[in-house]
Amino acid sequence: MAIIHEATREVICKIVYHGTGKCGKTTNLMWMNQSLPESKRGKFLTLETPTERTLFFDYLPVIARAKGYTFRYLLFATPGQPYYDASRKLVFKGADAVVFVVDSARDRGPENDDALALLKKNLSDQGQVPDAIPTVIQYNKRDLREAMTIEDAERRYNPTRLLSFPSVARSGEGVYETFLTAAKMALTRLRMPGAEARMGPLFRTLVITTDDEERFKKLLAKLVLDAEASGAMLVDESSGVLAIEGAVPYDALESLGALLACNFTAAQELSTMLAGQGFAGISQRGTTWLMRAGRIDARRFVVLVANRRADRQRLREAVTTARGPLAGALQMVDTVSANRLAGFGELFSAVTELGVAGLTEDA
Numbered sequence: 001m002a003i004i005h006e007a008t009r010e011v012i013c014k015i016v017y018h019g020t021g022k023c024g025k026t027t028n029l030m031w032m033n034q035s036l037p038e039s040k041r042g043k044f045l046t047l048e049t050p051t052e053r054t055l056f057f058d059y060l061p062v063i064a065r066a067k068g069y070t071f072r073y074l075l076f077a078t079p080g081q082p083y084y085d086a087s088r089k090l091v092f093k094g095a096d097a098v099v100f101v102v103d104s105a106r107d108r109g110p111e112n113d114d115a116l117a118l119l120k121k122n123l124s125d126q127g128q129v130p131d132a133i134p135t136v137i138q139y140n141k142r143d144l145r146e147a148m149t150i151e152d153a154e155r156r157y158n159p160t161r162l163l164s165f166p167s168v169a170r171s172g173e174g175v176y177e178t179f180l181t182a183a184k185m186a187l188t189r190l191r192m193p194g195a196e197a198r199m200g201p202l203f204r205t206l207v208i209t210t211d212d213e214e215r216f217k218k219l220l221a222k223l224v225l226d227a228e229a230s231g232a233m234l235v236d237e238s239s240g241v242l243a244i245e246g247a248v249p250y251d252a253l254e255s256l257g258a259l260l261a262c263n264f265t266a267a268q269e270l271s272t273m274l275a276g277q278g279f280a281g282i283s284q285r286g287t288t289w290l291m292r293a294g295r296i297d298a299r300r301f302v303v304l305v306a307n308r309r310a311d312r313q314r315l316r317e318a319v320t321t322a323r324g325p326l327a328g329a330l331q332m333v334d335t336v337s338a339n340r341l342a343g344f345g346e347l348f349s350a351v352t353e354l355g356v357a358g359l360t361e362d363a
């Protein structure tokens, strides 16, 4: 689910790497993190077990500039091991494009089959339409002597003839081709009217106009004041930050957004599973800060940041009071977004025609 900020001229897109355990998803992101200049990436987050298996997700924001806009591609890698089903589902939420990574080792055929089936299942479980989501296939580990042939791999994993790339992620071969194609496809789909409707309800792009932004900031400022907090942010389940006001103690805001979105959604789903119903919010007290997250509507929530000694009751009440007005402001965005999106068609065509989704042309 892309987010377009008119005021700051920012476009946020989510791209999810999925594939069987140890196929090389983390390695793709690691390579980009090492080779991109600092100006073109954010903070790389990775949560691994001691044996390098992804536990929750990997995350790398890639930042491109073109035509006066900043494009933030939020790259996520799922945990490939089958039993991490719950966290994988969260990571897929609202993906604008998917990269399916195949382990080319001949003896990993069945695991790749399972991963492909999981991809479809995880997406459709949430009402997303797998075949409508822009997808790129990457045949990784082409350096292995026992690699399956590309022809065999295409026959087995790519019956619908999606774009595919051979790669050796460990040495960077094919990593950028794969990413840029996925990024380009995500933008291309943004300019096709009706494409989102086919993908499922989680994909509607939000265009946040300058007026919307002001409205959000005003409401958040009031919330911060009422709660005696230091800052507040409005976050979408797909990890995009919709608005921010006051001081939030973290230099990589998009990473904080991603962590909060996954955490909040996970806690919510756990609560639904255990208690049969969701909850209105959660608080978390750290060594210096206290955070209170509260749900606003089906997909969005607000996060308050306060001094760790702040009054929790007060924070909770402030969120409760702000819920209605914030939901109303979000609904206004939802109602006009589709029309607004049409106006960005030219921008996205221009950027994708640069051939590299904005990564080579600096504004």
Ligand SMILES: Nc1nc2c(ncn2[C@@H]2O[C@H](COP(=O)(O)OP(=O)(O)OP(=O)(O)O)[C@@H](O)[C@H]2O)c(=O)[nH]1
Pocket: 019, 020, 021, 022, 023, 024, 025, 026, 027, 028, 052, 053, 054, 055, 077, 078, 079, 080, 081, 140, 141, 142, 143, 144, 167, 168, 169, 170, 171
């Ligand atoms: N030979 C070879 N090894 C690779 C290649 N890409 C990654 N690897 C290795 O494969 C192993 C697993 O890579 P990861 O990137 O951690 O795999 P993953 O898909 O993130 O695995 P999970 O997090 O468990 O789902 C590591 O030892 C990598 O160095 C490649 O192109 N060729």
Ligand SMILES: [Mg+2]
Pocket: 025, 026, 027, 052, 053, 054, 058, 077, 078, 079, 080
């Ligand atoms: Mg991994």
